[in-house]
Each structure stands twice: as structure tokens, then as C-alpha cells.
Amino acid sequence: MGKAQHEDNKVKQKTSEFSLVRVKSTWKRRLGKKLNKDTAGCVSAAKIYESVTEKGTTWTVVSPITFTYKVTETQGLLDPSNDTLLLGHITDLQQLEDIKKSNKPIKRFVVTDQEVYKIYGPKITKYFEANNVLYKILALPTTEENKSMEMALKILDEVNNFSLDRRTEPIIAIGGGVCLDIVGLAASLYRRRTPYIRVPTTLLSYIDASVGAKTGVNFANCKNKLGAYIPPAAAFLDLSFVQTVPRRHISNGLAEMLKMALMKHRGLFELLENHGCMLLDTKFQADNCAYGCKAASQATRIAITTMLEELAPNLWEDDLNRLVDFGHLISPALEMEVLPSLLHGEAVNIDMSYMVYVSQESGLLTEEEKQRIISCMVGLELPVWHEACTMELIQKSLQDRLKHSGGLVRMPLPVGLGQAEIFNNTSYEILHRAYKKWCDELSVSSDGSSDH
Numbered sequence: 001m002g003k004a005q006h007e008d009n010k011v012k013q014k015t016s017e018f019s020l021v022r023v024k025s026t027w028k029r030r031l032g033k034k035l036n037k038d039t040a041g042c043v044s045a046a047k048i049y050e051s052v053t054e055k056g057t058t059w060t061v062v063s064p065i066t067f068t069y070k071v072t073e074t075q076g077l078l079d080p081s082n083d084t085l086l087l088g089h090i091t092d093l094q095q096l097e098d099i100k101k102s103n104k105p106i107k108r109f110v111v112t113d114q115e116v117y118k119i120y121g122p123k124i125t126k127y128f129e130a131n132n133v134l135y136k137i138l139a140l141p142t143t144e145e146n147k148s149m150e151m152a153l154k155i156l157d158e159v160n161n162f163s164l165d166r167r168t169e170p171i172i173a174i175g176g177g178v179c180l181d182i183v184g185l186a187a188s189l190y191r192r193r194t195p196y197i198r199v200p201t202t203l204l205s206y207i208d209a210s211v212g213a214k215t216g217v218n219f220a221n222c223k224n225k226l227g228a229y230i231p232p233a234a235a236f237l238d239l240s241f242v243q244t245v246p247r248r249h250i251s252n253g254l255a256e257m258l259k260m261a262l263m264k265h266r267g268l269f270e271l272l273e274n275h276g277c278m279l280l281d282t283k284f285q286a287d288n289c290a291y292g293c294k295a296a297s298q299a300t301r302i303a304i305t306t307m308l309e310e311l312a313p314n315l316w317e318d319d320l321n322r323l324v325d326f327g328h329l330i331s332p333a334l335e336m337e338v339l340p341s342l343l344h345g346e347a348v349n350i351d352m353s354y355m356v357y358v359s360q361e362s363g364l365l366t367e368e369e370k371q372r373i374i375s376c377m378v379g380l381e382l383p384v385w386h387e388a389c390t391m392e393l394i395q396k397s398l399q400d401r402l403k404h405s406g407g408l409v410r411m412p413l414p415v416g417l418g419q420a421e422i423f424n425n426t427s428y429e430i431l432h433r434a435y436k437k438w439c440d441e442l443s444v445s446s447d448g449s450s451d452h
Helices: 002-009 037-042 093-101 114-130 149-162 177-192 203-207 239-244 247-264 266-282 292-314 331-338 344-361 367-379 391-404 428-442
Strands: 014-023 026-031 043-053 056-062 070-073 107-113 134-140 171-175 196-200 214-219 222-229 234-237 411-414 420-423
Touching: 014 037, 070 292, 107 114, 107 149, 107 177, 114 134, 114 171, 134 149, 149 177, 149 214, 171 177, 177 196, 177 203, 177 214, 177 222, 196 203, 203 239, 203 247, 203 292, 222 331, 247 266, 247 292, 247 344, 247 367, 247 411, 247 420, 266 292, 266 367, 331 344, 331 391, 344 367, 344 411, 344 428, 391 428
Parallel strands: 070 234, 107 134, 107 171, 171 196, 196 234
Antiparallel strands: 014 026, 014 043, 043 056, 214 222, 411 420
């Protein structure tokens, strides 16, 4: 065996690099060094490398793919005079001009959550009719329990019947994170990729699901096991939707905001620590309180900016060391285990709460910092402990993490307020001591609440 490998290494190999040049309606390859100035504007960013050996030829294709998408804060998105929902995703000014001049009616297929439709259905309908849009609105029960391939296929069946132009007529998703995830996956499958637009209606989807590229559905009792990295053409963020969300769901969104604060931004942590209760009370609505405008916009912008800083260079998760995975090592299994009793952000917060104890037990956080974080969580009305989060579930989650993260646990942990690092060598002893202390201090009742 060793000898055969040794001989293979001696096989003569000739490798050539080819650029691709557009000539009229076709592409021609040219040896890398044989390009002239006349072809400069017609050269693709893609390259073909051809390796020839006695055994045959291998072609290696390097084809850079660039996705451009917009995340836009707006107001009055469903005001008929605001054309953002219809045209705000278009980046080509000539295309925008052509659409505005055209007599051809705009077509839009909309998927929304049933509960969202009960509140905003008449407003959405009025918006499209005022703008002479040919539309179809599909209202579905987009809950975590229904987040399945079956629902994605139901959407695709309706999209197919509606007959969309896959280049110019994006599918619009209006709802929470589950709705945005399912519609994103359906759009990525239809005709291999149909553009879609995200309109988040919950705080959690506003700062989390809207700003990245991930789509997905649950499969084999695992959260988001089927999915694709296909960002929307645009995400349009209107905080006024959040005013109709129940208080518990505001708190749910604050968990993901707190995640970014603990990982990257001490100022955001202090804002949540000092004004979290007010943000809950006012539901992030500026006109409900004199300071509300500043705190709400500051908190959401910092959360979105820090999230984009982490996602933009790593949309496809090629780098598995991700600070945004904080709170997501144990929570997927916990969430699926107790479905539907915990919301996503609540499960994430329980995971974060335990990891804060791990961090303190590892000497990365002081006792005072740990107490401040837990007190902040409680102030945001988030659960900090749950009886279903057993040591067995924690160990199994971390073992699964090893399988899917290149053999390393890649555990993000806070190393201060607003700072974090990735760790691969946290011992079982530390995990167990942290777990015992976590349970002793926070398990004051068995319903997942704490008066810490």
C-alpha cells in the first residue's frame, strides 16, 4: 500500500490555468497569461484549472458566487403610498425605471402566518389593490411543530399554480422566523432559486432570521436539519409590526439580542440591563415613551450590525468557529424535547444561562459578572433554568456538536461583558460542577422560572 502511494506521488502532472472570456454569445477559455487589454471587460471571475497526468485529466472549477441582499429599516411598509415592499429590493436603476414605465401589472405571491393574517390581512390586501398588483395571499399555521418539508411543498404547489416569473417576481414572506425560514427554503427550491423577500413581524425574526442567509425546516425530529444558504433579495424591517406581538414574544426576541450583547457589545448589554423592562413595556414602539425611540432603535441597530458583522464574511458557515452559536449548542435539542412549551429564544436563553455558569466555573467570568448577566435575563422575563435540560441532554448535545463541527466542540463563551472566545477543551469536571451550581442556584421551581 505504502509503495503504491509513493509511486503515485511521482506521476508527472501538468496544470494549466484558464480564464473565461466572453466572445459574442459564448464563453471561450484562454490561458491565464494570454489575455490582452481588449478582453479585460469580458473576463469572468471564474477560472478553470486543467491537470493532466498519465491517468487522465482533471478539471477544477473555481466560480466565485456573490450574493447581494439588502436589510432595510423602514416605516409604514403597508402604507399604499410606500413602494418599498414592491420595488425596494431592486438594485438596478434601469430595471427600476423600466418597471415604473411599464403597463404590465406587478404580480406578487405572499405567504404569511395565520395569526399575522388575522391582524394584517385587510391591510395587506388593501396595499396590493391600491397598487394594482395581481396577488395571491397564502395564510398558513407556521409554527415550530409544522415547520416541515410538507409545508414547504404546499407553498411550492400554490406558487406553481400562481405562475410566477422567477427572475422578476419575488415571493414575499410576512411573519415570524418559522415563516421566513420555510418560505426561504421553498423559494430556493422553486426553479432552483426564486428571489424572495422577508418581512419580519416578531422581534426575534427582526434581529435574527431576517438578516442572514439560512433557510430550513425540521426533519427527523431535529431542528432545521434540511435547509439551504440562500439569502433573500431583501429584508424589510418595520418595528410597528412588533406592537401586536404578545409580551412573551418580545421577551423571546430579547434573548437573541442579549446573545449578541454578551458576545460582542458591552454597551448593548448595559442598555438591556438598564432599559430592558421599558423596552418590554413599550414593545419597542417609539411613541410610547420619551426615551423609547432612542433605546429601541439603538438596541435593534446594534443587534443587527453585530449580527451582520459575524454573518457577512461567513454566510455559508465555511468557518465553523462562530460566536453567533452561543446559546445554540444545547437549545436545539431542548427545544425539540419540550415542544411546544418553550419558544426558540427561551430555549436559547436557558442554554446561555448554563454556559454563563460554565464560563464562571472556568475562570472566564467573575461571580459579579455572572450575577449581573443572570439578573439581566430575569429582568427581561426569560427563563434561566429548565428541568428538561439535564446533564444527559447537555452531554448528548455536545457529542452531536463534535460530529457536525469537524471534531471540535467550538464552544463560544463570554470572557467578560461583551467579549467572547471559542473554546474546545472545557473539561467534563467543569461542565458538571457548573451544572450542579446552576441547578442549586436557579432551580427554584420545576416550571422553568426563577426568582433569582
